[in-house]
Amino acid sequence: MNHLFRRTGTALALLWLVCTLTFVLVHSAPGDAALLLLPPEADASTLARLRADLGLDAPLLQQYLRWLGNIAQGDLGTSLASGRPVTEAIRSALPVSLGLGLASLTLTVLCGLAVGSAQARRAGSRTDTALTMLSTTLYSAPTFWLSLAFVAAVTVGAATLGIPPAWRLPAFALRDPGVLDAGAAALDIVRHAVLPVLVLTLTGAAGVARFARSAIVEAARTDYRRTALAKGVTARAAWYRHVVRVALPAVAALVALSLPGIVAGSVFVEGVFAWPGMGKLLLTAVAQRDHPVILAVTLLYASVVIVTNLATDALLPLLDPRRTRG
Amino acid sequence: MAQVPNSVRVAVAALVLLVLACVAGPWFLERDPTAIGDVLSQRFGAPFTTDGAGAWHLFGTDAFGRDVLARLLVAGRLSLLVGVAGAVLSGVVGALLGALAGWAPGVVDRTITSSADALQAIPRLVLLLACAALWRPGIPTLVTVLALTGWMGVARLVRAEVQGLVERDFVAAARVLGASQRRLLLRHVLPNAIAPALVATTLGVGNAILLESGLSFLGLGVQPPAPSWGNMIAAGREHLVTAPWIALAPGLAVVITVTAATLIGDWLQDRAAGRARG
Numbered sequence: 234m235n236h237l238f239r240r241t242g243t244a245l246a247l248l249w250l251v252c253t254l255t256f257v258l259v260h261s262a263p264g265d266a267a268l269l270l271l272p273p274e275a276d277a278s279t280l281a282r283l284r285a286d287l288g289l290d291a292p293l294l295q296q297y298l299r300w301l302g303n304i305a306q307g308d309l310g311t312s313l314a315s316g317r318p319v320t321e322a323i324r325s326a327l328p329v330s331l332g333l334g335l336a337s338l339t340l341t342v343l344c345g346l347a348v349g350s351a352q353a354r355r356a357g358s359r360t361d362t363a364l365t366m367l368s369t370t371l372y373s374a375p376t377f378w379l380s381l382a383f384v385a386a387v388t389v390g391a392a393t394l395g396i397p398p399a400w401r402l403p404a405f406a407l408r409d410p411g412v413l414d415a416g417a418a419a420l421d422i423v424r425h426a427v428l429p430v431l432v433l434t435l436t437g438a439a440g441v442a443r444f445a446r447s448a449i450v451e452a453a454r455t456d457y458r459r460t461a462l463a464k465g466v467t468a469r470a471a472w473y474r475h476v477v478r479v480a481l482p483a484v485a486a487l488v489a490l491s492l493p494g495i496v497a498g499s500v501f502v503e504g505v506f507a508w509p510g511m512g513k514l515l516l517t518a519v520a521q522r523d524h525p526v527i528l529a530v531t532l533l534y535a536s537v538v539i540v541t542n543l544a545t546d547a548l549l550p551l552l553d554p555r556r557t558r559g
Numbered sequence: 560m561a562q563v564p565n566s567v568r569v570a571v572a573a574l575v576l577l578v579l580a581c582v583a584g585p586w587f588l589e590r591d592p593t594a595i596g597d598v599l600s601q602r603f604g605a606p607f608t609t610d611g612a613g614a615w616h617l618f619g620t621d622a623f624g625r626d627v628l629a630r631l632l633v634a635g636r637l638s639l640l641v642g643v644a645g646a647v648l649s650g651v652v653g654a655l656l657g658a659l660a661g662w663a664p665g666v667v668d669r670t671i672t673s674s675a676d677a678l679q680a681i682p683r684l685v686l687l688l689a690c691a692a693l694w695r696p697g698i699p700t701l702v703t704v705l706a707l708t709g710w711m712g713v714a715r716l717v718r719a720e721v722q723g724l725v726e727r728d729f730v731a732a733a734r735v736l737g738a739s740q741r742r743l744l745l746r747h748v749l750p751n752a753i754a755p756a757l758v759a760t761t762l763g764v765g766n767a768i769l770l771e772s773g774l775s776f777l778g779l780g781v782q783p784p785a786p787s788w789g790n791m792i793a794a795g796r797e798h799l800v801t802a803p804w805i806a807l808a809p810g811l812a813v814v815i816t817v818t819a820a821t822l823i824g825d826w827l828q829d830r831a832a833g834r835a836r837g
Contacts, residue, residue, distance in 0.1 A: 250677035255689070262693035366566065369825075373765060373817035375772050378792055378810040385799040492682075500684055501773060515685065516777065519692040527689050535680045542680075 237547055244543045251535040252304060255528055256297055269522055270313055304532070310525035314518070319529045322514060327533075330510035333426065334499060337433035342488055344434060345441025349484075350477055352442065353449035364442070371439035380432050380505040387428065397424070429506045433499060444487045448480040455479070482553040489545035492538055567826045570819035577816060581635030588629045606804050619804045621794060627808050634786035635812060641698060641781070642768030642816075645705030649767075650760030652706055653713025657756070658749050660714065661721025672718070675711040683708050687770060691779035701780050705767050713759045720752035758831050762824035765817040772813050788813050 267283045284290045288299065303310065309319040348368070352361045371379075390396035452458070453476045461471045503512035511530055518526035606619040606627075618627040660671040678686070690704040724730060725748065733747050774780035775789025783790055788809040795806025 247673070247676055247680060250673055251680055254674070254677050255681075258689065259693060263695075362566070369821055370814060370818050373769070373821050374814045375769055375776070375789075375792070375810065377773060377776050378806070378813065381792070381796060381799060381806060382810070385803055388800050500688070501776075504777070515688060519688050519777075519779065522692055524693075527692055531681055531685055531689050534682050534685050535677075538680045538682065 240546055244539050247539055255531050259524055309529040312523055312526050314521045314523045319525050326511050326514045337430045340434040341437035344438040346445055349442040349445025350449055352446045356450050368439040368442045371435055376436055377501040377505055380502055383428050429502045432502055445484045448483040452476045452480040482549050489541050492541050566822055570822040574819040581632050584632035618808045621805045630786040631808050634788050637781055638788045641701050641771045642764055644702045645767040646760055646763035648706035649709030650713050653710035654717050654756045657714035657717030658721050661718040662744050675714055679711045696779045713756045716755040717752050721748055724748045724751055758827045765820035769817055
């Protein structure tokens with residue numbers, strides 16, 4: 234319990250550090266919000282007035298403390314592009330990303346583990362080599378390019394093979410909520426989610442399979458497995474209880490560690506398939522140089538990663554059969 | 560060299576061929592990869608066809624009638640350069656900061672380690688996008704930002720190595736002989752701690768090339784008309800069905816390069832791990 238307490242403290246300190254770092258990052262860049270908001274021909278007095286309105290004329294330390302105080306109260310500022318609170322934009326984007334992320338993360342872990350352990354079982358065989366090549370290639374392919382390839386394939390497939398063309402389009406129920414009733418909207422979203430989830434699962438599962446394979450092969454070399462076999466435990470039981478089970482915590486830790494990567498993949502997938510989630514929000518903000526939104530999304534992503542790491546830290550010992558609680 | 564697996568041999572061969580083609584290829588091209596000629600008669604030429612002006616194109620032509628192969632090779636120079644420079648620079652920064660953190664416990668170590676923790680908590684692509692949006696896009700920005708967001712892993716590895724080495728007898732012996740702090744660190748400790756950093760840097764090259772292509776795809780990396788694999792894919796996006804070769808060629812180039820770099824990096828890592836195990 235004491236340990237968990239200390240870890241939470243560290244996580245909070247880390248979050249504060251991320252806040253500070255992003256603040257420094259934004260303020261080390263050339264130009265400020267006033268320059269971005271006004272047309273280039275604006276005169277100096279207009280510029281000065283806007284700076285005063287936005288609080289940009291205050292000393293940097295004061296700006297930093299005010300900004301930090303606002304964040305602590307849940308106020309992430311106002312979007313420069315739309316003039317609406319950033320929290321509003323995040324509230325509508327977050328569920329979309331979470332749904333997409335959780336669906337593909339579940340499939341990623343299941344497929345990755347299945348393929349990885351099957352490979353480890355037949356380590357060195359031809360199937361193993363072929364699957365390693367496949368997973369390395371998928372792992373190395375740019376997510377956006379893979380997405381485009383699927384879009385092209387479905388477009389051609391829709392014309393010749395009767396694949397539903399809806400697959401490559403964004404969900405209408407997400408773009409115009411309230412037009413369809415709840416049941417039809419859910420069906421619409423699921424139908425349009427096929428390709429994004431497929432791309433995210435393929436690239437994610439490739440990474441998990443690569444790691445699961447090496448973790449399980451490593452665990453299969455251990456002496457206690459040999460001892461178990463010598464004592465007469467069946468090969469099957471030894472495999473699952475002494476090898477796969479032991480490698481599982483390492484794989485779980487990897488999934489937590491690879492979360493930033495999964496997030497990154499979803500930025501491109503949301504961009505290509507026009508899903509109105511956090512990734513799309515970030516891309517739009519980057520294109521418009523909308524600092525408050527960029528800052529807020531960065532902070533949110535960082536807190537998701539920090540919280541997941543904390544949770545993994547707390548839960549991992551429960552998964553590890555070699556460790557007993559005491 | 561007998562135990563080198565075939566996949567690694569193929570990867571090395573592919574990478575060498577690709578780099579040679581990109582470095583030397585453009586010298587043998589008679590066509591300027593950015594010049595636009597008679598667009599209407601030359602655009603959207605399929606691979607292995609002759610265009611309206613009588614020129615033959617191995618990989619076809621793009622929406623402006625430019626030869627895809629010529630652009631692919633010139634783009635490869637930029638993409639490989641940015642990828643390698645980004646990975647090497649982050650490796651160097653990581654090795655130096657990691658060595659410093661391992662060498663000087665206390666405030667220096669805590670500052671470096673917690674900055675690394677904080678930077679690692681932000682997904683790298685998100686950090687890259689934020690930086691790319693704040694500064695003017697271009698190749699110097701791209702390399703700087705890649706180094707700024709990629710040094711943490713190497714720093715962690717080198718820090719652990721240095722912490723282990725500081726305790727060793729040969730370092731104590733050199734210290735007794737009167738070697739200065741700088742000489743101790745640069746001459747006796749760092750060279751022994753560098754192997755894991757080299758492996759991590761090799762693995763980082765593929766990642767940096769992927770990120771570069773992603774940023775250029777979004778218009779935040781290499782700026783047109785200069786070709787890069789990422790912005791070529793972006794240009795082919797409008798013509799996926801009618802002229803798929805425009806996006807296919809640069810995409811395959813990225814996949815081949817990154818796969819080869821990953822296979823080689825994995826093999827180096829396995830070898831290093833095997834040596835440590837004994």
